[in-house]
Amino acid sequence: MSDAPFSRPPRLLAWAVHGTFAVLLSIALSIALADAPGGGPAAGGALLGALYAAGVLAGRRRARPRAAVLPWLGAVAVGWAALAFCAPAFVYLAFPLFFVCLYTLPLRAAIPCVVLLTPSRRARRDGTRAGSGCRSSSARRSARWSRR
Numbered sequence: 001m002s003d004a005p006f007s008r009p010p011r012l013l014a015w016a017v018h019g020t021f022a023v024l025l026s027i028a029l030s031i032a033l034a035d036a037p038g039g040g041p042a043a044g045g046a047l048l049g050a051l052y053a054a055g056v057l058a059g060r061r062r063a064r065p066r067a068a069v070l071p072w073l074g075a076v077a078v079g080w081a082a083l084a085f086c087a088p089a090f091v092y093l094a095f096p097l098f099f100v101c102l103y104t105l106p107l108r109a110a111i112p113c114v115v116l117l118t119p120s121r122r123a124r125r126d127g128t129r130a131g132s133g134c135r136s137s138s139a140r141r142s143a144r145w146s147r148r
C-alpha cells in the first residue's frame with residue numbers, strides 16, 4: 001500500500017487541466033484563424049501555447065517548481081490577457097488558468113490571482129467594448145448574424 005494515497009489523483013487532475021488548456025487553445029486558434037486570415041491573434045495564441053507547454057515541462061524537471069512558477073504564470077497571464085483583448089475566443093482559457101493558479105500558488109495568492117483573471121465586460125473609456133479594436137472581421141460577422 002502506498003504511503004501517499006492522494007498523490008496520484010492530483011497529478012491526474014493537473015494533466016486534465018493541461019489537456020483542457022490545450023483543447024481550448026486549439027479551438028481558440030481555429031476561430032482566430034477563421035476570423036483574421038492575417039494570423040495576428042493566431043500567432044500570439046501559438047506563442048502562448050508554447051510558453052504554457054515550456055512552463056509545464058520545466059516544472060516537471062525542477063526539484064522545486066514553485067520557485068519559477070511566478071514569472072511563468074505572470075507571463076502566461078499577461079499573454080492571455082492580451083489575446084483575450086484582441087480575440088474573444090481566447091477568453092475561455094481563463095478557466096484552466098484558474099485551476100493552474102489554485103494548484104500552483106498558495107491559497108492566499110491564488111484567490112486574488114483568480115479574481116484578476118476573471119474576464120470583465122466593462123466598457124472602455126472611449127465607449128467601446130474591450131476587444132473591439134482588434135477584431136474587425138469578427139465584429140462584421142457578428143453584425144451580419146444579428147441582422148438575420
